Amino acid sequence: MASGNKCKVKSVKFKVNFNIIKYLILLFVFTLYTLHFTPFCATENVRVKEPNVAGTFYPDDKAELSALIRKYVRQAKGAPVGGKPVVLIAPHAGYIYSGPVAAYGYATIEGMSFDTVIILAASHYFSFKGASVYKEGSFRTPLGDLAIDTALASELLSLDSELLIFKPNYFEQEHSLEVELPFLQEVLKPGFKILPVLFGDLSYEGCLALAKYLAGVTEGRDVLVVASTDLSHYRPYGEALVYDKKTIDHIKNFDTRGLWDAVAGTGWNVCGIKPVVTGIEFAKIKNAKSLNVLKYANSGDTAGGKDRVVGYTSILISKEEGMFKREEKRRLLEIARRTIETQVREGKAPALEGECPALSARCGSFVTLRKKGELRGCIGRFTSDEPLYSVVSQMSIESCTHDYRFSPVTADELDDITIEISVLTEPELIEDWHRIRLGVDGVIIRKGYSSGVFLPQVAVETGWDLEMFLGQLCFQKAGLPSDCFKDPETKIYTFQAEIFSEDGLK
Structure with missing residues (x-):
């Protein structure tokens, strides 16, 4: 009987030690996974979104990136545009393709200051309903960190829980929002915050609703909206010119319904149509009526062949100085x-x-x-x-x-x-x-x-x-x-x- 009890005690000790070893192994694996795969790093409890496409869409070296943007802006020689900038429509491809076109828009706002820049961009990698509003922390680029306007984000998110959500993982891999940030950092006076908004599945009516929400929460704030989009995709050079002219004509006429129906009905690709529609409707509500097409080109003009091109444009919508103070x-x-x-x-x-x-x-x-x-x-x-x-x-x-x-x-x-x-x-x-x-x-x-x-x-x-x-x-x-x-x-x-x-x- 005594020997049986002794054997039983040894068996229990062995089992307890084995569970501890399993626990330690799992803890070690989880720690490694967190360090290597979590897309955010915590600094003083602040969420920092690391860049997705630095080193591919644009240089990951600070000095090289700054010099490249300065070159593009200098070559663009932005003409003075009267009034107060309200919405900037800008492309989002790799800088060698769309950077020279984007620079025309950013050159016109060089040296200006804003409280907040709202970046509207379409999701290319995740499918989801509504729009995801990034509400806390900051976005990092090689030029530094840009703080989120947390107060504005929270106010916006409180307006419509079905249309507006916060899902940070939807921003992973996305380039269309990120590529606008270094240009903003290079040309604007420092101190502005950002509000990133990523569009999933939204109807035309959803875009109109979002435009009204944005107009409401920004009342009394000095903001700029950047609507990120490319134009036609992978068409022959001459055909792309025809499609892109139609798109730009709709934008020039502030005709969001016509643009939406044309894209939906014919299959021509304007990947950021939802940000563009929302941006234009926001401009209407803000009584911004002055529209300048600053530049159009496609990848066949900048850095690619002419058999399959992607179109780009920079357009600025401004509010003219009013009659009254x-x-x-x-x-x-x-x-x-x-x-x-x-x-x-x-x-x-x-x-x-x-x-x-x-x-x-x-x-x-x-x-x-x-x-x-x-x-x-x-x-x-x-x-x-x-x-x-x-x-x-x-x-x-x-x-x-x-x-x-x-x-x-x-x-x-x-x-x-x-x-x-x-x-x-x-x-x-x-x-x-x-x-x-x-x-x-x-x-x-x-x-x-x-x-x-x-x-x-x-x-x-x-x-x-x-x-x-x-x-x-x-x-x-x-x-x-x-x-x-x-x-x-x-x-x-x-x-x-x-x-x-x-x-x-x-």
């Missing part, structure tokens, strides 16, 4: 607010005193009222011989009392009402309705005694394509057949508007 916009909104409150509470318009010359300009204006985001009134005048401040006051009264679609605004509603003012340029008669730029041009339809108008922002708010936009204008606003815009007897006028609101100037 910030304090002048505030003053017009104050006039509108005081007019509405006096009219609603006392039944009369307030007395107006003379204003500064800018607010005494003779031009048309619309006043739009919204209650908790929903339209509550909108009336305006296309042209005027009266001072602008007087027109704004008069249209404020009309919008709150005489818009036939709504009952008059009551005193109980005033705290929930927000005011938007659109100051119009002189309408111009156009011959070809196809040239209308959705989100940029307001449109007036006239036939006989019937007429109707849509402000530029209507296209952005509804997401209509051009024919739907014009059809609804004819039918809803002018009481004409929905296809009357195609009638040669119908006169079509376009105008632009400087748009500002109480929400936007908080």
